[in-house]
Amino acid sequence: MKTNNQELVRVESLTKHFTLGGSFLNKKQEIIRAVENLSFTVYKGETLGIVGESGCGKSTTGRLLLRLMEATSGSVYFEGENVLEYSKEQLRAKRKDFQMIFQDPYASLNPRMTVEELISEPLRTYKVQNRKERLLKLVDAVGIPKDYLTRYPHEFSGGQRQRIGIARSLALNPKFIVADEPVAALDVSIQAQIINLMKDLQDEFDLTYLFIAHDLSVIEYISDRIAVMYLGGIVELTSSERLYEKPLHPYTQALISAIPIPDPTISRDRIKLFGDIPSPMNPPAGCKFHTRCPLAQDICKQAIPELREVEPEHFVACHLVEESLL
């Protein structure tokens, strides 16, 4: 592990509720609990993976951290300062330290800007000196030939576009990057290239990643530690080796048993989950997973399990975890 336990980002009880309805004609208000009471720490130089089904709040978490969305409550400490309390000006000045890589490289690049304009935009915004030099260094780092600088995004493939997006997010020498499913929109053959590129850049530019994905193989490959999310909360958080060797939460166990093994002769017991993920508008009481959990008992329906450190550096939110440890 690259971790030296120096904390870069600390999230405390982060919560985001979206309100639906409540207009003049539709008085009934509904609250979507996208992220609820989320706490975790990201250490300097590591990659923290966040994995979960669609709608579990993982992308929302990324956006809340960068304040692209305003949180309902909670705090996000970046190098000790609470980002959520920054004024507009402070936030703008600090933005260069934390950047984002977006999921869809087709939609995240302005179609009417050339590669040069796209990558230079953050440099111009922060009035960086020697922009041309920096620009050339960036395109070189992500493997875009410099003859392509005058081209427009539609002239590139998905993988190349994501390289441009990565170059742009690195332009300001950020310390922390939230990568929101950066490879989900790409072909599998290209995914590996982009992930390896991100790993190389992490060493070269001293980056810390929050890597959001729904693909378990991708996240295992890049992450040092992994947080598994379910319905707006973390159910398990530990190092990636440990998570894949010895998952403790029944949800994680089910997820891991669903990873295909590229060898037809190996058979294994799959833990099948039944039913759909419940609506975040009306989440189940107690443990949110109890409606689908194969092990659920009465206590699960009543009390919300805390995220506890059951083994060193292994956090699990489950009432029954002690039983599975035995």
Added chain:
Amino acid sequence: MKDTWKRFKQNRFAFVGFLFIALILVVALFAKWIVPYDPYFMDSSSPLTSPNGQHWFGTDQFGRDIFSRILYGTQISLKVGLIAVGFSLFFGTIIGIVAGYFGGKIDQVLSRITDVLFAFPDILLALVIMAILGPSLTNLMIAIGIVYTPIFARIARGAVLSIRDSLYIEAARSMGVNSFQIMLRHILPNSLAPLIVQVTLSFAFAILAEAALSFLGLGVSPDTPSWGIMLSEAKDWMEISWWTAIFPGVAITLAVLSFNIMGDGLRDALDPRLKNER
């Protein structure tokens, strides 16, 4: 851009409109050297001459050559069109982008103001504004400009709403780009296509409005060679000399038609999807 031009050229009808507009532009620029007679010169020996070899379109009640006056009229029409449409494009786009981008109360206030302006019939509103400002060419252009501002505001707002939540806008925000830069560098270039189309269509309306207001005596001074003024003066004589009314009328019709069909063609060329849906 190349594709747009290619598609535009394939549309014969629109292309003819474009050529005619180009012709009007050339005539307006070189009118001084093209006209066979001085458009202001009154030849008292030959009032109301019917079209002939010397006066192709005949002469008016003061013996002025109608052909020359129509050629000069292109200058007034284009000037009014350019400045009035420029006015409404400029202010309408700013209002629309600000309203669409910020939303909320700002949007409510700006949109309601444009709605109020929309509620009046075009010419009536222009008449009221002209009555307040007083008749002159400058005021005429301002009045037409104000009348068409809400159209541009509404189109710009709609375009902004469709791209405001795009990922690349969020990406720009995540890089600390301020709202003004986002509107100028991201939103404006991406909402330009429908605005360009509206420019050509409004040009036609502006020419028509200038003619109508001049006809009503609220536009340029009566001796100016404007198509509207010519029509207005011709109304007293057209029973005995049809050419005084027909030629300026045809000029207005052709100019307006050209801008309209070019606008339609441009819309199809800029957004090929729209055409397929029809």
